[in-house]
Amino acid sequence: MKLKRFQYLSLRYPSFIAFVFFILALLVNLYFQKSLLEPGTINNNMRVFLPLILLTTGEAVVILTGGIDISVGAIVSIVSALLATQVGLNGTPDKVATWFVVALLVGIIAGCINGFFVAYLRLPPFITTYATSFLYGGFALFILPQPGGGIPASVANVYRAINPLGLHWAFYVIPLLLLIWFLIRQTRYGRYLFAVGGKPQAAYETAVPVDLVIFSTYVVSGFMAAVTGICIVLLTGTGNPSIGDPMTLQAITAVVIGGTAMSGGVGGIAGPIMGAITLGVIKNIISFANVDTWWQTFVNAIIIVAALAAPGVISLFRRNRP
């Protein structure tokens, strides 16, 4: 049976729907904010969006293999607390570099803990990472009980004020992420990711090291969360032990809007990145469209529901057509 065109597109390119939304959101944003396409605005936007984009890519890899990581926000918080207390506002560049490395290591260790429990003890990922999110979130609060501290303004300005060749760092980071993902997909490991996400039992029976692959996705997600933490400290310049809390669910939403199936096996990085940008653009739209303050939460939620429901609605109509 020949697949219908829409179904074919959405199966072959999971990020297809994400792309449509992305363009749609951009157009609406452009309508409300005429200056959207000016280089300054683009750079400003990308500066704010980049942390969520980074977090989303890590989460996308976990969800691709059929897992979920709801501790990523807490890891972001740990990194924020760690950098703000250990580097300080007068830290030397050496110190900054050292603690950036430490922060990345912390992210990897946190990811290893998640991966150990999920992959090797075979615990359900949802409840496991929920438990570790308490562990990590508590640790962040332990290091830094109240928002405060920070990193030297000169370091933060590298992220906030410098745009190499007139483009913000995000324009170099995102292609780099896509390139890495493209290369990974060519490797055996890349195929393993999809195999494990599609049908773990079948993957196991064809000698895919399922446990190791699942373990690795949580390490990737922990690492990306740490990178996000560094990025967000650079953006804000200060530390906040609960800055990551709302980011977890945003990242998951972005991954799903980006066309990744929560059951695993379908997806990639490009869709979720567009999903993350779309979420940011939606926030922009709401603030530029002069939505009444009381209505903002509702409008934001309704747009997200619409974005999630659209593929289902389309296929519902397609199915019912004679």
Add this chain to the structure above:
Amino acid sequence: MKKITISPPVAAVLLAVVLFVFSGFLPNSFGTDMSAAAGQAVNIIRLSVFLGIIAAGQTLVIISGSEGIDLSAGAVVTLSATLTWTIVHGRNEMVLPALVAVMLVGAVIGFINGSGIIFLKISPFVMTLSMSGVITGIIIITNHGNSQGMLAPIMTSIIARPVIFGIPGAIIIWVFFAALMWLILERTPFGKRLFAIGVNRTTAKLSGVDVTWMVLSTYALAGALAAFGGFMVVGNTGVVFLSLGTPFLFPSIAAVAVGGTLLSGGKGSYFGSMAGALVLILITSLLTTMQMSDSIRQMVLGATLLVLISIYGRQKGFRQ
């Protein structure tokens, strides 16, 4: 060697007892004073009622399988508490209509959740999560952050105060509630079908179960039960605020998991969730009594949860 098996609900109850006895040895605790110990026990159970009732809907949804989960429960609790608060407005005769109204609203929300999941094929996690955002948005729009209302005296006297033998009404309500849940799960066709779709939706469908209707009614029932939880919560606290339900959301899922209900669906019991709620409340109150700081408390709670699910939450390996 014969493996010693112990069912998770029993294990959770045992753990609760051990924790309770342990809490007696702490300084400024009840020690060997039996009547004080009984008072403390009643108090702990009373606190667990609210989490326990909110975990009931969660139990149903999780048993229904296919990654079933209800992340809108927290928002539904807040909505139903706010609605109860405004509808009752200090009048005793409005309590029953308010209860019916909030449970209907909860059921409608659950029905929408179920429709999105079954017709639009949105994953339950994401569907209920975004629904929670929509509900919070609606609460903000309708009451602009402060709602006018008041509890009826009869609600406070039934839910928060002792009714007979010094036992608070909330506990008695919980006992009847638990009996009802047991009947629904174990003694009705609905319960049988619920477990059936939880194990395998395809086989359930081929065996004549109307899967679509089952999913819709399960989510609707879960919404109504969460709304009932909100009604109970506001009866106890007597105040409403926007984040009233949020602290119940994830513990309600944890309570289900600690009670031995499989998160993949098809196996579980409400007694397990009750025991799970008890354990979680006990750990929290234990840590509060020990005057731990908030950060340590969170870490210990997380670690305990990890240990608990490591003991009996393990899934089958691929070799089996």
